[in-house]
Amino acid sequence: MVGRLLPLDPIEEARRQWDQRWPGGATMAAATSIMRAQQIVQASVDEALKPYGLTFARYEALVLLAFSQRGSLPMGKMGERLMIHPTSVTNIVDRLEGQGFVRRRPHERDRRTTLVEITDAGREVMDEATGAVVACRFGLDFLSEAQLDQLTSLIRAVRVGSGEVPA
Amino acid sequence: MVGRLLPLDPIEEARRQWDQRWPGGATMAAATSIMRAQQIVQASVDEALKPYGLTFARYEALVLLAFSQRGSLPMGKMGERLMIHPTSVTNIVDRLEGQGFVRRRPHERDRRTTLVEITDAGREVMDEATGAVVACRFGLDFLSEAQLDQLTSLIRAVRVGSGEVPA
DNA sequence: ACATGATACTTGGACTTCCGACTATCTGTC
């Protein structure tokens, strides 16, 4: 019986033990699954982006800027859209600016705000990197279109619950 | 935390723009959703664990040790089960040891191996902390039992695809 | 016996993230 020698799913194993002591084993299993899924997606995309000197976070920032109407956004707006902390925006923009993919510009009316503008080099690397990201399929190659939408929809319920997005 | 109410769902907005240029918008939306879900779970659990001086990562390590037969495991085995880098295990055990929740012990046969053993204080704080974690429901309060299982099952397909777990 | 390679853990460094505190600037109210 070689098949029986294969290791068990560690998450199912943890759930089995959890259920013997505490309530909410299904919740624990789902939470652990989400943590693990994030690692898989992150590793897959970071691997695809490595040749371009980008991380997932910096790549997302470039895509956001490229999508924006004027090719520039205030730092705070970026953090809002990317759902990251203001200090993380500072860090990301520092590095992208060092790589020549974005530049900081002063806002004409409000001297508190700093606009971040994508450069031609930034658009170029973003275009090339996107090919690699699409090719790696975000590490989600084994899900069908329907399963992808199901996953997105389930997580939207979580995000609605957290108050992040309206129902 | 970054949680704020936004006028539109930024993920749906990004998907709309993505679909105008590149293939795989559903994959991008699912990947982004997973990244965001992880942040929500992490923030929720870290918040619940703060009064006990624990992070999610350290809490998971304590639970793993408490679940183990002898209450102790080699460092490498911990990293394997928790799916984290060996240096992260060193870091986590350093801090847990500093808090008095675990202790390092030499392996009797293999002097390369370091066993990590949970202490009485470790079991105690783990028990109390688990109450808080169960109460916060891992930030997944708005999902039904069926939805939780659906989520776990979908992500299991991802994990199978990544080769982490057998079909 | 002993050389070679594998294994177990640690160290130092780079990177990312968050929090708290800080400066600079704008806005609304009296």
Add this chain to the structure above:
DNA sequence: GACAGATAGTCGGAAGTCCAAGTATCATGT
């Protein structure tokens, strides 16, 4: 007009992650 409070961004520090390299120990083959 002035001032209290809100807002925008940055800095320093803590925590966590990974990688590359290093030390110590074990296992294997001749």
